[in-house]
Amino acid sequence: MHPQRARLHNELHARPSIYFEEPAHLHHYAFLDADGIAADILHRVAEVTGRTPDIEAAQEILELGDQTLKWERHTEFFTLTLLVPRPARGESWPPPPPLLAEVAAQHSRALISASLILVEAETSWEGDPEAYGLRDPAGSSVGDDDATVWSDFRLTAAGVNRLLLVNRGLNAFRLGRMTRRLLEIETYRMMASLALPLAKEMSLELRDHELELGELSERNTESDAANAKPLLAAISSLSARLERSGARSRQRFNATEAYARIVYTRIDELRESRVGDSPRLGTFILRRFRPTVHFCAAIHQRQKSLAESVARLNDLLRTRAQVEIEEQNSEILQSLNERTSSQLKIQKAVEGLSIIVISYYLFSLFKLGLQSLDALGMPIVPAVAAVILAPLGLGIIGVLAWRIWRVKQH
Incomplete structure (x- = not known):
């Protein structure tokens, strides 16, 4: 079996929702995860719950009596979600429980999103979202008309965005998924707006x-x-x-x-549909x-x-x-070519002059030699001297010209 098979397969169950029945309050806080904020929050959670959280896990759901706490780690942010059952005739928009209030106050500059969802049953809600303090709210029928969601998207003095969900036909599983979607819309919207x-x-x-x-x-x-x-x-x-x-x-x-x-x-x-004349949430x-x-x-x-x-x-x-x-x-190359050509012409002229000079000196030596022999009493007929010395002189001059050509080739 591949060593990563179990881990990759279990990604299907990596981030479950909190499943619950109405009426309830769902507090959701998202913090930018910088400077060890996530570690500080998990340490505080461990102190309250008496359980050491799994640091390597992406999320964990903890039962705190009648409340349910879920923490979740993301790439850039860290979220805390606390489910609190709503008592009969309880406050519609209560302040956050002490744990959330303490964490939010300690890391207020990193708090990027804070939402509170009030979940009511259709049989017990007051029939008008404005009765819950929502002014000019947007509303949608969601989940194939099994629930209605309202919000005016105005922050409270504490910086909390309020949403009212009226449940008509969602079971605990679908209700948990629906509230999760609403909270993710708010959180990811704020992260995108950064x-x-x-x-x-x-x-x-x-x-x-x-x-x-x-x-x-x-x-x-x-x-x-x-x-x-x-x-x-x-x-x-x-x-x-x-x-x-x-x-x-x-x-x-x-x-x-x-x-x-x-x-x-x-x-x-x-899966929204319009409710009355109100604009849809989406x-x-x-x-x-x-x-x-x-x-x-x-x-x-x-x-x-x-x-x-x-x-x-x-x-x-x-x-x-x-x-x-x-x-x-x-x-530059053209100039060098012209200069080289001039040097070559000069060199050829010098070579020609050199051969002429050498030939002049060579024949001068031959002449002196013949005059010396004539003075010693050994006269040589000029025709014989020309026959003997002319090829010799031409040969010497040819050898000199050949040597100059070999030097140029190298």
Whole structure:
């Protein structure tokens, strides 16, 4: 059996929902998991429950008397969900239990989402969402009309978003799944929106970078070879700043895209239908959430396009500089060729003169030798001397010319 078979198979059961019956309150808090926040929360949970949590697990469901606590670890955030049965005539929107209140107060700067779902039975609810303090709420019939969900998406003074779910036909299993979807929509929507401040900040930066790129492009069309070096330095500086900005934002924008896909999927899984004249929950959420995602995606694409434009300008300038260098090299080679040709002509002239001089001295020696023999009483007939000495002189001159040719070849 493959060593990972059991682990991969059990991913089907990795993140179960809390299954329960109405009426109940479902408190849900999501914290950005940075600086060991998840470990601190699990340590506090262990102190309250008296049980050591499984640090390697992705989630765990703990029974705390009549309450049920679930913690769940994600890539970038950590969630706590506490199910509290609602007593008869209990408060509609109670404050969080002490454990959640303490954790939220301790890590308030990391708290990215806080939601409270009130689950009521159809037979016991008050018949109007405004009776629960919801102003101009959006509402949808979900789960093939087996439940109705209402929310005005306004935060309370404590920063909690309230949702009212009226159950008509959902069993404990489907009710747990439905509330999980609603909580995931809120959590992933907030995680996706984390890129919005960064996108707005980068929008101003990219505008400045685009103006700088336009100026560099104009300089590139007008500059000569002498100004290529400072222009190349300016383009390289702009490219480095864009790369640093991309490294800072790339992961955040990619995460936004992934979280947005989850939100869209969870809204589709609600299987909504309209309730009266109220806008549907999915419509209300997507009306502002989708433009946020599109704006972040546009900034991401704008940044990539700008980086590609800078890279093309850099390549264009380098290509132009390379062409100019090649032209200079061609001129240098042409000059060297002309100089070599002149040297070769001079060398040939020197070689010819050398052979003439050597021939002159050689025949002068022959003449002196014949005169010496004549003075010693051994006269030689000129015709005989010419027959003997002419081939010898020509042979010596030929050997000298051959030696000069061999030296040139090497």
